[in-house]
Amino acid sequence: MIYTIENNIIKVFDKTQFNPKHILECGQVFRFGINDDGNYYVISDRYKATIIEKDDCYEIISNNASYFVNYFDLDTDYNEIKKTLSKNKILSTMIPYGYGIRILNGDPYEMIFSYIISQNNNIKRIQKIIEKLCQIGDEIDDYHAFPTISELSNQPLSFFESLGAGYRDKFLKKTADDLLHVNLKEIESLSTDEIYDFLIHLTGIGPKVASCILLFGFHKMDKFPVDTWIEQVYFNHFSSEKRTRPAIQKYFESEFKQYSGIAQQYLFYYEREKKD
DNA sequence: TTCCAGGCTATGT
DNA sequence: ACATAGCATGGA
Numbered sequence: 001m002i003y004t005i006e007n008n009i010i011k012v013f014d015k016t017q018f019n020p021k022h023i024l025e026c027g028q029v030f031r032f033g034i035n036d037d038g039n040y041y042v043i044s045d046r047y048k049a050t051i052i053e054k055d056d057c058y059e060i061i062s063n064n065a066s067y068f069v070n071y072f073d074l075d076t077d078y079n080e081i082k083k084t085l086s087k088n089k090i091l092s093t094m095i096p097y098g099y100g101i102r103i104l105n106g107d108p109y110e111m112i113f114s115y116i117i118s119q120n121n122n123i124k125r126i127q128k129i130i131e132k133l134c135q136i137g138d139e140i141d142d143y144h145a146f147p148t149i150s151e152l153s154n155q156p157l158s159f160f161e162s163l164g165a166g167y168r169d170k171f172l173k174k175t176a177d178d179l180l181h182v183n184l185k186e187i188e189s190l191s192t193d194e195i196y197d198f199l200i201h202l203t204g205i206g207p208k209v210a211s212c213i214l215l216f217g218f219h220k221m222d223k224f225p226v227d228t229w230i231e232q233v234y235f236n237h238f239s240s241e242k243r244t245r246p247a248i249q250k251y252f253e254s255e256f257k258q259y260s261g262i263a264q265q266y267l268f269y270y271e272r273e274k275k276d
Numbered sequence: 277t278t279c280c281a282g283g284c285t286a287t288g289t
Numbered sequence: 290a291c292a293t294a295g296c297a298t299g300g301a
Contacts, residue, residue: 204283
């Protein structure tokens, strides 16, 4: 996709494959919001970006332009991907609702803790719990960085209990301790199956959460996480054949292959958006 | 009051 | 290998 960088401002020139509402509200990220002036902002790891719409482009204003070029996956052409995915007639009717979706390159540690919190939970409450968790992160300008793994593992269980995370507090504490001496940079170089195996042995991570972390934290686009919304969209639009969630995941991954994760985001956004 | 939310762990068969 | 009870919290 075409973009330029000047004075730490990224200009994105193709509004047909970059839309902040679609990107941020399709469920892949939790630390975002809308400023008083109506512009979206997003915080990832230690960095913050604000997105402003101009006549011919979107401007991404941040404290680390190169970080956000990678974060927003700007070197990938999503119009080509949409063309391929549109061969599926059902999906092709849903893509227009979230035409500007892109898969973000989130920080693996942040994705792990965020998606442990997400299980059997709703997005508003997930966001509240994560923001509370971030109070112990570095203060930068008007926001907090996501806490480092040592900051997290230094906290007693009572800290996690104070987040209002419910029964997940013990999962968070145990995973923080287990990850303290793990270098995720080394994990990143493993195969998708090996990373999945590593993730699913952590406490509080099952098939769905592991798939989300692979997709949003390790950019493994062939993963198709199945939650209650996707289950709905499967039964309402794709098949009346009864399947378990793992079976639904296999069904979609064999249909959408290396672009499964992107297809999943279009479906998730479509299903949630029409209820708002 | 009951049901549900980006499901997982533990415990059965 | 597969099925299911129990789980913390808060909003509809």
